[in-house]
Amino acid sequence: MVDTLSGNVADLVTDAAAKVPGRVALVDTASGRNLTWEQTDRAVDAFAARLLAAGLEEGDRVAIVLPNSAEFCVAVFGILRAGGIAVPAAAKSPELPGLLSDSGARFVVGADLAAPDLAAPDLAAPDLEAAADVRPAMRGGEDIAVICYTSGTAGVPRGVMLSHRALLSNVDQCARLQPTPVTANDRVLLVVPLFHLYGLGPGLLQVAAAGATAVLLEAFGTERALDVCAEHRVTTLVGVPAMYQALSAATPDRLAEGLSTVRLFTSGAAPLAPAVLSAITQATGLPVYEGYGLTETGPVLTSTLVGGIAKPGSVGRPLPGVELLLVDSDGRPVGAPTDPDETEWFDGDETETGRVAARGPNLFSGYWPDGAHGPDEDGWFRTGDVGYLDADGDLRLVDRANDLIIVNGFNVYPKEVERVLDELPQVAESAAVGVPDERTGEQVIAVVVLRDGATLTEDEVRDHCTERLARFKVPSTVRFVDELPHSATGKVRRASLRGSVA
Numbered sequence: 001m002v003d004t005l006s007g008n009v010a011d012l013v014t015d016a017a018a019k020v021p022g023r024v025a026l027v028d029t030a031s032g033r034n035l036t037w038e039q040t041d042r043a044v045d046a047f048a049a050r051l052l053a054a055g056l057e058e059g060d061r062v063a064i065v066l067p068n069s070a071e072f073c074v075a076v077f078g079i080l081r082a083g084g085i086a087v088p089a090a091a092k093s094p095e096l097p098g099l100l101s102d103s104g105a106r107f108v109v110g111a112d113l114a115a116p117d118l119a120a121p122d123l124a125a126p127d128l129e130a131a132a133d134v135r136p137a138m139r140g141g142e143d144i145a146v147i148c149y150t151s152g153t154a155g156v157p158r159g160v161m162l163s164h165r166a167l168l169s170n171v172d173q174c175a176r177l178q179p180t181p182v183t184a185n186d187r188v189l190l191v192v193p194l195f196h197l198y199g200l201g202p203g204l205l206q207v208a209a210a211g212a213t214a215v216l217l218e219a220f221g222t223e224r225a226l227d228v229c230a231e232h233r234v235t236t237l238v239g240v241p242a243m244y245q246a247l248s249a250a251t252p253d254r255l256a257e258g259l260s261t262v263r264l265f266t267s268g269a270a271p272l273a274p275a276v277l278s279a280i281t282q283a284t285g286l287p288v289y290e291g292y293g294l295t296e297t298g299p300v301l302t303s304t305l306v307g308g309i310a311k312p313g314s315v316g317r318p319l320p321g322v323e324l325l326l327v328d329s330d331g332r333p334v335g336a337p338t339d340p341d342e343t344e345w346f347d348g349d350e351t352e353t354g355r356v357a358a359r360g361p362n363l364f365s366g367y368w369p370d371g372a373h374g375p376d377e378d379g380w381f382r383t384g385d386v387g388y389l390d391a392d393g394d395l396r397l398v399d400r401a402n403d404l405i406i407v408n409g410f411n412v413y414p415k416e417v418e419r420v421l422d423e424l425p426q427v428a429e430s431a432a433v434g435v436p437d438e439r440t441g442e443q444v445i446a447v448v449v450l451r452d453g454a455t456l457t458e459d460e461v462r463d464h465c466t467e468r469l470a471r472f473k474v475p476s477t478v479r480f481v482d483e484l485p486h487s488a489t490g491k492v493r494r495a496s497l498r499g500s501v502a
Contacts, residue, residue, distance in 0.1 A: 002209070004168040004361070008140040010044060010081035012171075012208035017041035020184065020211040027187075027215045028070040029228050033123060035070055037211060040077075047078030047121045048137075054107065054118060058083035058139055061103045061147065062118070065091045065111035067218040068194050071120040073204060075109045076194075078121065080145055080164075083137040087147045087159075088195035090488060095157050099149050103159060103368065140164045147368050148197045150295040159368030160295045162197070169361035170201055170298035171209045173319040177305040181236070181266060182210045188236045189229060191217040191243070193488045197299045198269050202291070203238045222246045226258025233261040240269045241276065242490030244288060248279035255283040266291060268300070269489035271397055271415075273422070274312035281310075290315050292395065294383055298362035302395050314394040321361060326354030326389065327382060353388045353398055357381065386413070403494050405434030405442050407472045412444055414494065417475065420468045421446055421461065426454035431484055432475065433498045445501050446475035449483060456480075 002011040016025065021038035028034070035043065051062065062079045064086060066072040072088075079086045087103045089096055091111060100108065107118040139145075145164045149157040174181050181202065182188055188207050192199035207214045215232045217225065220243050228234070237243075237259075244267060247255060265280065265288040277288050287310030293299040301324065304316035318324040328334050334354040359379045366374030375381040386404070387397040398413050405412040417432035429449040434442040446465075450456055458478040465474045479501055485493040 002168060004172050005165055006141040007164060007168055008080060008137050009145050009164050009167050009205065010048075010077045010137065011140075012168075012205060013037070013041050013044055013077050013081075016208055016211040023184075023211060024213045025208075025211075026070040026073055027213060027232055029215065029217050029232075030067070030069060033070055035123065040070075040074065043074045043121055043123055044077040044081055047074055048082035051078060051082040051084060051107070051118070056082055056084050056106065058137075059085060059144075060106040061085045061087050063087040063089050063100055063103065063105040063108045063111075064195070065089050065096070065108060066120055067091065068190060068199070068216045069218070070123055070216065071110070072194050073214070073216070074121040074123065076146075076200070076204075077208075079109075080139075081137050083139045085144050085147060087149075088200065089149070090193065090195050095149070099157060099159075102157070103147055103149075142365070144365060146197075146200070148195075148200075148295050160197075161365040161368050161371065161374075162295075162298060163365050166298045166362050166364055167201060167205060169321065170300055170319075171205050173321050173360075173362060174202060174206055174300055174303075175209060176320045177303060178308070179264060179305065180210075181264065181305065182206045182212050184211050186210065186212040186235045186263075187215055187232055187261075188212055188238060189215050189217060189225070189234045190238060191220045191225060192238055192240060192269075196269075196488050197295045198240070198293075198489055199238070201299055202266070202268065220246070222250055226250065226254065229262065230258045230260070234259075235261055236264045237262060237266065239265065239267050239288075240490045241267060241272045242486070243267075244272060244280055245276050248276050248283075250283075252283040255280075259284050262286065265289065266303075266305075268293065270491045271313070271315065277310065277312055292316070292385075292397065294385075296364045296381060296383070297358055297360075298364065300362075301356075301358050301360075304394070307392065307394060311392075311394060314390065314396050316394055318358075319360075319362075323359040324395070325357045325380070326387065327357045328354055331357070331380075331382065353386055355401055356383045356385045356387050356395070356397075358383065400494075403433075405432070405444055407434075407442055407444065408440045410470075410472045412473045417444060417446065417465070417469065417473060420465055421448060423468070424456065424461070424464055426450050426456045428452075428454075429484055429492075431492045431494060431497055433494050433501060435498060435501060437476075440472075443476040444473060446478045447484065447497060447501060448478060448480050450480060 016037040025037040268291040291303040292315035293301040306317040414432040421430035437443040
């Protein structure tokens with residue numbers, strides 16, 4: 001078993017190869033190639049040897065610009081085994097050149113860009129059959145393993161420094177949940193991008209720690225995903241709300257057919273709409289367990305698996321080893337459990353709400369390059385999320401603190417408005433943002449995507465909101481658009497949306 005406080009993340013592969021050498025580790029649905037854990041371990045050795053031969057030194061950054069694939073998995077573990085720092089990145093992102101420059105990447109795997117290019121691991125090469133001569137990596141524990149770039153609410157990418165300790169601790173924390181998110185016998189669909197920490201940590205690293213099987217899919221499409229799940233007898237889905245929303249639109253028979261072998265659905269990266277959770281449960285008979293976290297927290301902080309109940313609107317309780325507080329703007333604890341009959345949705349009274357703060361061994365080491373703005377001297381990190389606790393002690397998120405809209409001194413949380421907008425059957429997706437207003441400070445703008453063939457007027461939207469919301473929360477303007485900007489995990493990018501509608 002890998003030591004969470006001093007080990008190297010790549011040791012997860014070594015352990016799996018020792019325990020279950022012949023079990024399939026990676027199923028690459030694009031290439032049709034399968035690798036056992038023994039083959040994966042040898043491929044990781046071989047790639048680490050290539051890096052060292054190319055001049056990699058301990059602590060050098062190596063960017064990975066590859067889709068979800070066996071090559072990505074081997075590359076990330078190979079970098080860590082060689083003593084480097086992995087910098088996963090999206091291939092088509094316009095932010096990629098800036099990311100490479102900011103991180104000072106010594107090599108780039110999978111893209112011919114400014115830094116010296118290093119070909120992706122050749123999994124068919126003869127050296128896959130023989131262990132490479134790789135010096136043991138001395139890095140681990142508090143040494144940085146991965147730098148993940150996250151835009152946050154400001155829209156400016158920042159490198160989040162995650163140590164081996166943080167990543168391994170979160171893997172251990174998740175593994176202690178019941179039901180266990182990933183067991184040795186699971187076949188886990190990994191379609192959430194591996195360059196995002198949610199796909200990398202709760203996805204790939206959790207699979208490696210359990211010695212399970214990763215079924216790798218480059219991109220999500222409802223029919224393709226259902227076909228892959230059926231063909232490879234997937235037992236666990238690591239998903240995001242956009243995936244479950246798309247799946248919920250399929251017929252119950254189609255879902256039952258494609259997901260017949262699944263035992264566990266998990267969702268993260270953003271809150272899951274109760275209607276979507278209900279639709280999936282009705283079609284499959286299984287709940288969708290939600291979690292919450294950030295790149296800075298390794299990433300998982302809470303899960304409804306802790307309480308064992310998939311509660312609509314809740315993201316659950318802290319993982320084992322995680323402490324969580326709600327604090328005010330000065331960092332003082334606030335919030336207390338409230339009457340469960342009053343917590344179906346936040347009603348605008350912010351006296352019970354606070355900013356989520358967390359402490360635990362899974363937290364990051366600060367932002368690249370100097371570790372600024374990491375956990376404080378007592379180990380606490382204040383997130384940008386606002387929430388409250390219900391009567392069961394489960395966390396319910398209200399919104400991002402920086403997305404708060406203030407109209408004439410009154411707080412408007414975008415999710416309050418969006419919940420009402422989404423009640424309209426014509427609405428496929430919506431977002432509420434605040435823009436400056438000379439008279440009121442800010443005004444609420446609703447941005448709406450209609451379902452195919454649907455029609456809706458601005459007056460109809462405003463009339464509906466007027467019936468359901470306080471007057472200061474009613475959108476002053478409604479914009480109809482073809483699509484909303486999303487992050488890789490399906491979150492609406494409100495920062496860029498504000499700029500486009502202002």
